[in-house]
Amino acid sequence: MLKDHAKIIHAISVSGEVIGRKKLQKMIYIAKKMEFPFQERFQFHFYGPYSEELTLRVEELCNMGFLDEVKEKKGGYYQYRYTLTEAGQEFLGENSIEMPCLGDCLTDINDQNARFLELVSTVLYFDNLPGDEVREKIQTVKKSQKYTDEEIADAYAYIASLKEKARQLA
């Protein structure tokens, strides 16, 4: 009960602080693709994989007082920062989550910039397609981002290293 909520709290706890809703979405999506058992379902939206369930769950956790959300103005838009509250720590203490390798993976993902994570999550979204088609897809659905071949190659290398990390730790 409330296990799915506890998993999200755990993810933010091991990440320390997550800056940006978009980043949080990408982090959980990538972790899910690394076979960490998150239940939220993602669909492809204008800006890449997005989960309305995750958005709602994070809203609930903020309402419960388990997550702290700080809204700050950045240029012409607002950005949100998420950290765990004391009540969230306590809740996590009573609802232990067994995902031992998640911390290392999420810390690594959290260190990457949002543009790169958008690319990585898009590559993962199309992982059922052959490599050439994935490149074609990225140039189609992410036309405005103008990703270079080098960046796409970096994304593949990053995914491989992340998989390795998840496997080693497991």
Next chain:
Amino acid sequence: MEYSEEKLIEEKVFKDPVHRYVHVRDRVIWDLIGTKEFQRLRRVKQLGTTYLTFHGAEHSRFNHSLGVYEITRRIVDNAFASRPEWDEGERLLSLCAALLHDLGHGPFSHSFEKVFDLDHEDFTREIILGDTEVNQVLTKVAPDFPKKVAEVIEKTYENKLVISLISSQIDADRMDYLQRDAYFTGVSYGHFDMERILRVMRPREDQVVIKQSGMHAVEDYIMSRYQMYWQVYFHPVTRSAEVILTKILHRAKHLHEQNYTFKHKPHHFYSIFEDRMTLQDYLKLDEAVFLYYFQSWEEEEDDILSDLCRRFNNRNLFKYVEFDPAKEYKKLAKLSVLFEQAGLDPEYYLVVDSSSDLPYDFYRPGEEEERLPIHLLKKNGEIRELSRESEIVDAISGKRRTDHKLYYPADFLEKEKARPEIEQIVQILELNLDNGTI
């Protein structure tokens, strides 16, 4: 004449309580409606278990799919026709995607997908691209046409304007289900001036925008979405039925894993239980099949499965109390122990249901690029996000309202109320025994 341009000799019309008539002239659309995969949608209800709360809500995904097609047809044939931003070559693709967008929905799909970790969008893709009658029709248009239809529905097609017709924050899908669900549930929410919205829609490169003069009609649409969410989609009694349905499926799967011998063998479920389901297995499932098993399983020797099925079939649902996880999660652990002592497995009989478990979407103004917002087109050509122009929309967008409920079998507690552990449960749940009911 090419198949893609072939028209029926006489227009076919479907009488429809929401749009009055659904008009079909294109041979491709007519043929798609006749496929067995599309006809299957007649046997999947649009609102799952909502009929147990609003008895009129028996409408199917077939009705809704025709409605989405009809709205899209009116947009592309009337609102967009001969506008330079609209590519007429995308017309048939838009209509096919609108008609087929829900093709992969399974029976009671919300609970079903949750228990078996499935996604109807994957099945929609498989039906469109696989060995099916739908695929045969689409392939007759062009060999790459099925792929294009699947891409529009998956929101990965290159022309984002086409995607936004059936998948954006103001699209044919939402405009149909709000009106249709309001009609069939009988509630007075969910009404808005769709004709007005269709008249003020303008195609742009990446999405549909709305002329500023149509803002009030859009406000009404956003408000009806908000009201339908809380009054219909998230009704606590419907959620109780969903909880029981979910638990039936969990229990049946668990029993299969424990090598339990079913009196009524769940032939339709074996491949799902064993994680080897094919598209053909999936297409055999509909709500009539599920209800047949639920009726048969009333006679099972497993007390939990038979009890849950009786509850679902006879609408003897769980009652609920408001639950605040932040303050009460410790209470929950205590209740679990007491339920076990009382002989009720808390895994099946004590259930927290959160608003995020049933995510119908609110309007989101697109902060941090989460979702593409609704854009208004001002007289001077400027494009502005809706909530920046509308105080009404600003008042309800991005405002959190979440909700958690704790479901339990009140009838059992009532019957066994003399037992000390039940007394404690009643006390913790703060139930009222004074009038003889809880």
